[in-house]
Amino acid sequence: MKILVTGNAGFIGFHVARRLIERGDSVVGFDVVNDYYDPALKEARLAELDELSRRQGADYRFIRADLADRDAVDAAFREGGFDRVIHLAAQAGVRYSLENPQSYVQSNLVGFTNILEACRHHEVGHLVYASTSSVYGANRKMPFSEHDGADHPLQLYAATKRANELMAHSYSHLFGLPTTGLRFFTVYGPWGRPDMALFKFTRNILAGEPIEVFNHGNHTRDFTYVDDIVEGVIRAADQPAKPNDAWDAENPDPATSGAPWRIFNIGNSTPVKLGEYIEALEEALGKKAIRKLLPLQPGDVPDTYSDTSELAKATGYKPRTPVREGVRRFVDWYRGYYALGSA
Known part of the structure; x- marks a missing residue:
């Protein structure tokens, strides 16, 4: 198949594009490569994809452009003839949304609108897009289920991703565009984002500097290894959403629809306390953290x-990768990427 992967210079997008290239798909990547975090890491990911495609003789190309640029998106779709679109580009980060909300509007709302319109007009067979566990917001019923409501987000980032889910539904309903939203749960692993906890903790522990441990380390996260996320993304993409013929408008199921639209969680289903996550990292690094409890x-x-x-x-x-195994793999990558050697 010919597949567009947006955000392929990003953490998850890079891993998805790599897996698709490895299995022989024709892949087009699309990314603006902004400076939200170190662009050198994004360029290194792109170089990895270039090298892989050369080794395999793969049909892969990269478009460096902004999804908020409607003309650039339209041009990519006119040339593409895409069977599938895997939309992973977004302005990520919960805390940054408190500082720069406009970035989230441009990337997550304007950019997503351009993707929806392009998929509609170019008759794409299936749009798969990244959502987030953050949409569950104020919900306290555990575990989080797609069949429960998700209408009380606690920050703008989550609100924009919930908006994406609702926008997708309108296009599925009006134009028959099959769409699948994937709610990711705390993704970590090699080539991860420097603004995320695992990256920050590793850097500070190795430097002998304190790490900031919020909620005194007592909150839990359903940490999900990136390879598990990728497998879920690709399997979902391979099976276009279909209408749920049993859907009842008088008693609606928030996870499905009478339109070809659906929502899936992708998580490890094994919550881990932040303190235990740090212990796994200390074990992999062979060095104790200095914890600043906040x-x-x-x-x-x-x-x-x-x-x-x-x-x-x-x-x-x-998903099935244990946290200790996933953290060890991240540390191995980190030492190799930054040429730090072993402990």
Whole structure:
């Protein structure tokens, strides 16, 4: 198939594009490569994809452009003839949304509108897009299920991703565009984002500097290894959404629709306390952290826990990588990438 992967210079997008190239798909990447975090890391990911495609003789090309630029998006689709679109580009980060909300409007709302319009007019067979566990917001019923409502986000980032889900539904309903939204749960692993906790903790522990441990390390996260996320993304993309013929408008199921639209959680279904996550990192690094204990930050939720039964039912797959194994793999990559050697 010919597949467009937006955000392929980003963490998850890079891993998805790499897997698609490895299995022989024709892949077009699209990314603005902004400076939200170190662009050198993004350029290194792109170089990896270039090298892989050369080795395999793969049909891969990269478009450096902004999804908020409608003309650039339209041009990519006119030339593309895409069977699938995997939309992973977004302005990420919970805390940054408190500082620069306009960036989230441009990337997550304007950019997504341009993707929806392009998919509609170019008759794309399936649009898969990244959402987030953050949409569950003020929900306290555990585990988080797609069948429960998600209408009380606690920060703008989550609100824009919930908006994406609703925007997609309108296009699925009006134009029959099959869409699948994927709610990711705390993704980590090699080539990760420097603004995320694992990257920051690793850097500071190795430098002998304190790490900031919010909520005194007592909140839990459903940490999900990136390879598990990728497997879920690709399996979902391979099976276009279909209408749920049993959907009842008088008693609506928030996870499905009478339109070809659906939502899946992708998480490890094994919540881990932040303190335990840090212990796994200390073990992998062979060095203890200096912990600076702080209160819960504004916009953060105390706990996340995914119910992935719908993903398993639809695709036959459930994430399974244990946190200690995933953290060890990240540390191995980190030492290699930064040429630090072993402990």
